[in-house]
Each structure stands twice: as C-alpha cells, then as structure tokens.
Amino acid sequence: MKKNIVMLLSLMMLVSIFTGCQSKGPNKLVIAARGGSHVTAMEAVKASFEKENNVKVEIIGLESADLKKKISLDSKNKAGAYDLIMADDPWMPEFSEAGIFANLSKLGIKGDDDFEESSLKLGKNPYATGDLYALPFSGNVQMFFYNKKLLDSHQYEPPKSWEDVLKIANEIHTADGKAGYVIRGQQGNPIVSDFLPIFWAYGGQIFDGNWKSQVDTAAGEQALNTYIKLLASGTNYETTDIVSSVSEGRAAMALGWPSWFIKGGNASADFSPIPSKASSTAAPTSTGMIGNWMMGVTSNSHNPELAAKFLTFITSSETQKAMVEHGGVPTRKSVYLDSELAAKYKHFPVQLKALQNSVARPRTAKWSRVEEALGAELSAAIAGTKSVKDALSQANTAINKIMQ
Incomplete structure (x- = not known):
C-alpha cells in the first residue's frame, strides 16, 4: 500500500513537471x-x-x-x-x-x-x-516636391538653386494666380525643419565649434529673406494642405518628407533632391534634412x-x-x-x-529647446511682427542662453 502511494506521488510530480514545461x-x-x-x-x-x-x-x-x-x-x-x-x-x-x-x-x-x-x-x-x-x-530624409504640370507649362526643370525656386515661384504666382511655393511655417519643429535646408544652402550653421549660435549672420539674413519672399509668392500651410495643394496643382513647390507624398510605389507629386545651392553661381552644399x-x-x-x-x-x-x-x-x-x-x-x-x-540636426541633448526658441523667432519674422534682423538677433541670444 505504502509502495503504491509513493509511486502515485512520484507519477503526480512527473506529470506536474511535464505540464509546467508544456505550459x-x-x-x-x-x-x-x-x-x-x-x-x-x-x-x-x-x-x-x-x-x-x-x-x-x-x-x-x-x-x-x-x-x-x-x-x-x-x-x-x-x-x-x-x-x-x-x-x-x-x-x-x-x-x-x-x-x-x-x-x-x-x-x-x-x-x-x-x-x-x-x-x-x-x-x-x-x-x-x-x-x-x-x-x-x-x-x-527631406526631399523637394513639385507639380510637374505647372513647371512644364512654364518650361521649367526642377530647380537646382533657391534663386531658381524663387524665380519659378514668382512667375507661376504672377501668371497663374497659384501658390508658387508653400512653406510649413507653424511655430516650433515645422518652421525650423522647413527653414534649415535654405539656411544650409546659404552656408549657414546653427553653431560654431564651441556651441555658440551662428543664426544672426549674413547667411541667416539671406536665408530668412528668401524664405519670406517665398511665402509672398505662395502660402503657409500645414502638412495635409501642403500635400493636397502641390499634388492637385494649386501650388507648384514645397519641401516635404517622402511619407507625405509617396504611398507604396505611388507618388502624388514629382520629386527631386532639395536644391543644393543658394544661387546658380554658388558652391553646392548638403541641404536635405535627415x-x-x-x-x-x-x-x-x-x-x-x-x-x-x-x-x-x-x-x-x-x-x-x-x-x-x-x-x-x-x-x-x-x-x-x-x-x-x-x-x-x-x-x-x-x-x-x-x-x-x-x-543631421545639431547633435546636442538641448536641441528640442533650441528648436523651440528658433522657431518662435522665425514665426515672428514671417508674420512681420519682428524684422529679420531683430528676430535673428533675439534667436541668437535665446539659443546661447540655452546652451550655457
């Protein structure tokens, strides 16, 4: 009897172990x-x-x-x-x-x-x-998107410089009454991401080698003046309207991310790398934001x-x-x-x-705060509440304060 009980208990333990392994x-x-x-x-x-x-x-x-x-x-x-x-x-x-x-x-x-x-x-x-x-x-990575039909109607190829972008934008806006160029000018990340490729094309960099701001420079002024002129030839939209306006031919050109315009193998607008030069005679530089x-x-x-x-x-x-x-x-x-x-x-x-x-955007842990400060001043400049010089000067001060 005792032997049978021991055997039963042993069998139960084996079943328990096996069940545990199985579960x-x-x-x-x-x-x-x-x-x-x-x-x-x-x-x-x-x-x-x-x-x-x-x-x-x-x-x-x-x-x-x-x-x-x-x-x-x-x-x-x-x-x-x-x-x-x-x-x-x-x-x-x-x-x-x-x-x-x-x-x-x-x-x-x-x-x-x-x-x-x-x-x-x-x-x-x-x-x-x-x-x-x-x-x-x-x-x-950011790319340049354009409405091919609009550019073709004026016999233009995709622009290679921002001087060309502005020229095409003004002509289409004047001749067709359409937005020549669409900016993404909402405060913070949108306007900073939209502005930096132009700033880089003019040779600008946010920081020098000692993490001092270089926004308030000739490159900054030239880039921001160009950005404001582009807005004058077009309009300021958020993402959804940027995509629909360029895709449907209500606007000619804009910067954007591929995921906005391209789904699978289908693109709603034509595309090219972002113009790498400020003018046709300027030296090319890297401009696409990764x-x-x-x-x-x-x-x-x-x-x-x-x-x-x-x-x-x-x-x-x-x-x-x-x-x-x-x-x-x-x-x-x-x-x-x-x-x-x-x-x-x-x-x-x-x-x-x-x-x-x-x-790449500057490799600093404080970038989000820098972006907020710069975005606020860029927004003020395109709204006309601050001059280009004042906006860049105050952005410089704010960024240096953050980096300290």
Missing part, C-alpha cells in the same frame, strides 16, 4: 515603436524570427511625444518594460547622454558598409565616430542578447526588402539599388541620393 510559453521581447507604418512593417515580417528563436515579439506603437516620454520614464527602472526602442534621430544625443541605449559594440553588433553612411553615423556616440548604440531602422528613426537595445533589457539578435534581423537587407512591401523605408544601399524594387519604387534612387547628401 511555459516562449521568451518575450517588447519593442516600444513609433506607431503607424513602422509597426505594420515589423508585424509583417517578425514571424520567422519568432519561430526560429522561440520568442514572442510584442510591438507597442505610440505617437512620437508619448513614445519619448514612456521610454524616458522606463529607463529609470532597474528592470525595463522594453527590450528594444525606436528613437527619432534628434533624440539620440539626449538618449545617449542619459544612458538609455545599450552599447551595441559590446553586444557584438557592427554597422556594416551596406548601411547608408549618413544614417549609420546617427547611431554612434560621439556622433559619427564613437561606439554604436543604435542602428538606422527607417531612412527618412530624419531617420533609429532602433537600439535598452540598457535595462531583461534579454539584451536576444534583443540584439532581433535588431540584427530587423535591419538586415533581406528583412528590409520584405518590409518595403508593407511601408518600410530602407536604410541599406543594396535595398535602394535593388533593380526590381527600384523599378516599382521610382523614388528609391532619388531618396538614396538625398540621404547621401543629407544634413
């Missing part, structure tokens, strides 16, 4: 991501990684401001809720300074030569030269090695090619240059060229 689910990785097409693209390709690594990948899509806030708060916890995070590239200096990202170099990840160089630099700390902390996930979304492993990830493995998978050329069909934006040269993809996505060669001639 134990796979490992889990949690990604905090920018919501929208980024999440859609990852969801479409993650299954093969999950199966091969016996892991469940949970992707939480958030709006930009909420994403940054949640990442910052979670970074203070010893055991983080997220294993991987996405970050808009201007956040990189702030996140690096706060120690939010794990050092990818120490996790065995190296950025290979197939990554577009300007994109890969964004994930290094110090910028461009230091260790790798994030890989470029989405290769967004705006990649980066991805890295959190310093407080519960499984950093597996997270690093997923990061390698999701940014590989093979996976990037697959994600293109679901709204993914490549960061690898081989994907942009793939003949089949380039035949379907006509903007790929142009976007790669724009990335290769792009400019």
Whole structure:
C-alpha cells in the first residue's frame, strides 16, 4: 500500500513537471515603436524570427511625444518594460547622454558598409565616430516636391538653386494666380525643419565649434529673406494642405518628407533632391534634412542578447526588402539599388541620393529647446511682427542662453 502511494506521488510530480514545461510559453521581447507604418512593417515580417528563436515579439506603437516620454520614464527602472526602442534621430544625443541605449559594440553588433553612411553615423556616440548604440531602422530624409504640370507649362526643370525656386515661384504666382511655393511655417519643429535646408544652402550653421549660435549672420539674413519672399509668392500651410495643394496643382513647390507624398510605389507629386545651392553661381552644399528613426537595445533589457539578435534581423537587407512591401523605408544601399524594387519604387534612387547628401540636426541633448526658441523667432519674422534682423538677433541670444 505504502509502495503504491509513493509511486502515485512520484507519477503526480512527473506529470506536474511535464505540464509546467508544456505550459511555459516562449521568451518575450517588447519593442516600444513609433506607431503607424513602422509597426505594420515589423508585424509583417517578425514571424520567422519568432519561430526560429522561440520568442514572442510584442510591438507597442505610440505617437512620437508619448513614445519619448514612456521610454524616458522606463529607463529609470532597474528592470525595463522594453527590450528594444525606436528613437527619432534628434533624440539620440539626449538618449545617449542619459544612458538609455545599450552599447551595441559590446553586444557584438557592427554597422556594416551596406548601411547608408549618413544614417549609420546617427547611431554612434560621439556622433559619427564613437561606439554604436543604435542602428538606422527607417531612412527618412527631406526631399523637394513639385507639380510637374505647372513647371512644364512654364518650361521649367526642377530647380537646382533657391534663386531658381524663387524665380519659378514668382512667375507661376504672377501668371497663374497659384501658390508658387508653400512653406510649413507653424511655430516650433515645422518652421525650423522647413527653414534649415535654405539656411544650409546659404552656408549657414546653427553653431560654431564651441556651441555658440551662428543664426544672426549674413547667411541667416539671406536665408530668412528668401524664405519670406517665398511665402509672398505662395502660402503657409500645414502638412495635409501642403500635400493636397502641390499634388492637385494649386501650388507648384514645397519641401516635404517622402511619407507625405509617396504611398507604396505611388507618388502624388514629382520629386527631386532639395536644391543644393543658394544661387546658380554658388558652391553646392548638403541641404536635405535627415530624419531617420533609429532602433537600439535598452540598457535595462531583461534579454539584451536576444534583443540584439532581433535588431540584427530587423535591419538586415533581406528583412528590409520584405518590409518595403508593407511601408518600410530602407536604410541599406543594396535595398535602394535593388533593380526590381527600384523599378516599382521610382523614388528609391532619388531618396538614396538625398540621404547621401543629407544634413543631421545639431547633435546636442538641448536641441528640442533650441528648436523651440528658433522657431518662435522665425514665426515672428514671417508674420512681420519682428524684422529679420531683430528676430535673428533675439534667436541668437535665446539659443546661447540655452546652451550655457
């Protein structure tokens, strides 16, 4: 009897252990991501990684401001809720300074030569030269969009200089009564992002080598005067109206991000790299603002090695090619240059060229505050409540105060 009881108890223990093993689910990785097409693209390709690594990948899509806030708060916890995070590239200096990202170099990840160089630099700390902390996930970059029918009617090719942009804008506005050029002049990030490519074309830089503001300079005055003249030939719209007006021929030209005008292989307006010169006789310079979304492993990830493995998978050329069909934006040269993809996505060669001639916003953790200060003064100048000189002078003072 006693022997039977012992055997029964042993059998029950084995069943319990077996049941426990059976009920134990796979490992889990949690990604905090920018919501929208980024999440859609990852969801479409993650299954093969999950199966091969016996892991469940949970992707939480958030709006930009909420994403940054949640990442910052979670970074203070010893055991983080997220294993991987996405970050808009201007956040990189702030996140690096706060120690939010794990050092990818120490996790065995190296950025290979197939990554577009300007994109890969964004994930290094110090910028461009230091260790790798994030890989470029989405290769967004500003481009120049125009209504081909309007330009053709006046026998113009896409402009190569801002002098040409202004000339075309004035002619179309005068002759056709349409907006020659549309600015995105809302205070803060919109107007700063819209203005900087013109400022860079005139040879301007926000800071000198000692982080002193260089906004109140000849380049700043020339660029802002040009910006105000462009507005006089057109109008000031928010994103949705910029896209519809250029696409429908109510406006001729504007700056924008590819995701505004291009869905899949279909573009609602024609496109080219942003004009690289102030005038036809000026020296060309890089002018397109880069705006990649980066991805890295959190310093407080519960499984950093597996997270690093997923990061390698999701940014590989093979996976990037697959994600293109679901709204993914490549960061690898081989994907942009793939003949089949380039035949379907006509903007790929142009976007790669724009990335290769792009400019990163200043690599400072204080950029968001600088952007607010500069945006306020630019808005005052285009509204006419301050002169160009006064707006730039006061922007200079405000930026230097922030940097101190």
